[in-house]
Amino acid sequence: MSITTELGRTGHQPPIAALYNRHIAPRARGARLKYYILVAPALLLSLSVVLVPAVLTAVAAFTDWNGVAASASWIGLDNFSSIFADGVFWTALANNIRWMVLFLTIPMAIGLGAAMLLLRRPRSRTGYQLIFLIPYVLAAITNALVWLNIMYSPIAGLVGFLRKQGINAPAPLANLQTALYAVAAVDMWHFWGFLTVVYLASLRQTPVDHIEAAHIEGASGMQLFRYVYFPSIRPTLQLMFVMITIFSFLSYDYVKLLTGGGPAHSTEVLSTYAYTFAFSTFQFGKAAAVGLIMSLFGLLPAILYTWLSRRDLQA
Helix, strand or coil: CCHHHHHHHHCCCCCHHHHHHHHHHHHHHHHHHHHHHHHHHHHHHHHHHHHHHHHHHHHHCCEECCCCCCCCEECCCHHHHHHHCCHHHHHHHHHHHHHHHHHHHHHHHHHHHHHHHHCCCCCCHHHHHHHHHHHHHCCHHHHHHHHHHHCCCCCCCHHHHHHHCCCCCCCHHHCCCCHHHHHHHHHHHHHHHHHHHHHHHHHCCCCHHHHHHHHHCCCCHHHHHHHHHHHHHHHHHHHHHHHHHHHHHHCCHHHHHHCCCCCCCCCCCHHHHHHHHHHCCCCHHHHHHHHHHHHHHHHHHHHHHHHHHHHHHHC
8 A cells, every 4th residue: 555545545644754664664674685685695705705814813813823733822922022023024014114115106106107198199098008007917927037037137138238248237136235126126017007007097087177177277287287187086096005005015926036035134025024934934823913914004004095085075
């Protein structure tokens, strides 16, 4: 029976709460039930793949476990005390911070600059994007071999060529001062094309009428970017800032492939430091403790991004 029919039969208007409880509330509860049924598989998958391992790792950080024994002994904060007293940990943390600073500046600037250039090439930018994405879609081992054999090899690579010309070119990966930057250069070469594609997609969402109004007003290229493009892509820049910060503290593949953390821990990062504990000395408790510290550094920028997003919505 519809609400209109009920009003006609009774001759008076029932209370709104009664109408809601009789007609609308059951439909709302049914819609919510369908929603929970549809979302349940994704929630269960997240619980089993993300939440449960995270809780187990957090618990393992306070135990002494070799990864094989059926039980682990509770040792409290001893793992963290041992890690903080280790100089290699502070070297790895400093290298992660340097890595983060490098990636928040160089590839972001190159990617944004390339995106601005491609914005003026509507016919050819698709081809350029495909070319720029090639290093990103290649396997890390492929990129590492390319740089080891073509750039960094003291025999057949660019370093070897310079030495044959009489130039005393040092091997970048063997030098304590340059090894970290040499590894970061390979990863930046692999990553900047992806940033270019992301920034170009964001720039293309800028309202056309804003751009035309700026041209009519005689805005220069810098003014056009500052007052028109930048406000439009600022959410994308904020998101990339957070993602790069998180990725910087999770960096592992290129360090492991090119140097393994050497020479003399000059390229050691938190991920390789944790890997050594887990699979070289079989101290899974310490490895889990390092993992918790890495998670903390990833959580802070995520909180900052959430706060900035809420502030923009309120403004």
